[in-house]
Amino acid sequence: MNLAPRVRDAFQQKFGTAPTFIVRAPGRVNLIGEHTDYNDGFVLPMAIDRATWIALRPRKDDRVSLFSLEHGEAAEFDLATVAAVRNGGAAADRAYQARLQGNKWGEYPKGVAWALQQAGHKLRGWEGVTACDVPMGAGLSSSASFELAVARAFACVSDLKWDPAQMAKLGQLAENRWVGVNCGIMDQMISAAGKADHALLIDCRSLATQLVPLPTGTVVVVLDTMTRRGLVESAYNERRAQCEAAAKEFGVKALRDVSVKELTPQTNKRARHVVTENDRTLRAAETRDPVLFGALMNASHDSLRDDFEVTNKELNVIVDLARKASGCFGARMTGAGFGGCAVALVAASEADRFTAQVAREYEAATKLKPQVYVCRATNGAEVV
DSSP, X not given: OOOHHHHHHHHHHHHSSOOSEEEEEEEXXXXXXXXXXXXXXXXXXXXXXXXXXXXXEEOSSSEEXXXXXXXXXXXXXXXXXXXXXXXXXXXXXXXXXXXXXXXXXXHHHHHHHHHHHHTTOOOOOEEEEEEEOSOTTSSSOHHHXXXXXXXXXXXXXXXXXXXXXXXXXXXXXXXXIIIOOOOOSHHHXXXXXXXXXXXXXXXXXXXXXXXXXXXXXXXXXXXXXXXXXXXXXXXXXXXXXXXXXXXHHHTSSSGGGOOGGGOOTXXXXXXXXXXXXXXXXXXXXXXXOHHHHHHHHHHHHHHHHHTSOOOOHHHHHHHHHHHHSTTEEEEEEESSOSSSEEEXXXXXXXXXXXXXXXXXXXXXXXXXXXXXXXXXXXXXXXXO
């Protein structure tokens, strides 16, 4: 959805003039490669046509003021005050207190400003209005979308060179050290570097990327279970620690360095998921066969359910229904898990029938009304 008119009009109403810039940064859906990113592995996401939009203009001082149309309030801070915070961990403690008080969203622009300044960038203040149509907490990376939109805004007003990989790293730093979520690089990388009409194979160790067209005649359908999880409070950080411990047992830097051939019946099941998921992701990136691609997605979900244990009842229900529906090649949960969304690869000719059937059957099974929509692959963070 194009939210440019909405943020432009809101900016005009609030400030009495047209914005100097409008920027957007997309959310993402990960087709395959889950919980591999923080293990230096491979992921295959695509940037989607849902995004964070910001209309803004530069200020003459170092103050940032950003009004959220969703939250009906502004986040305001001084760049000098944020830059003075030398310990991101201490900042994360303050961000946690902010979350308890209900204004978590305002910590994201602070974190991005902090990360950019820690990297040596000289920033200029700005004021703006933001709107977002990436569902919050659904596993579609609304937070990375917000971080990269803010980074793009700072790049505009501060005349910074836009390097997608470097900006993605700084977005990740903000999330890790300021907000306190120990995420990998995937979400920020695809939001920064996505390309229209393609998925993007990302090597999360080198940040090398490869454009991957979707299998011909298919569409990607997002299936929102309407269940939500708190990422910081969930078992995400626990799973990451378990993976790091498993890598030490193998004597390697990360589970990326373990091959499928090295797995045994005694292998820790968390490690088994990551190692086999890397293999599935590389195979998916190489094929244009929708049947094989779908089978790899199915195997991914089963591994996430049984070995990594990050699905929930509703995710399993909607994936099972999707797999049985007309035109579906494969389906799996997407995102960190514990709630949120699944993703399906569907024959384009069957998309309408598929979405209607899954929505109807899921609501009958769970009494929850899902959001089911076809997604188009879009560019990463950009000036509109």
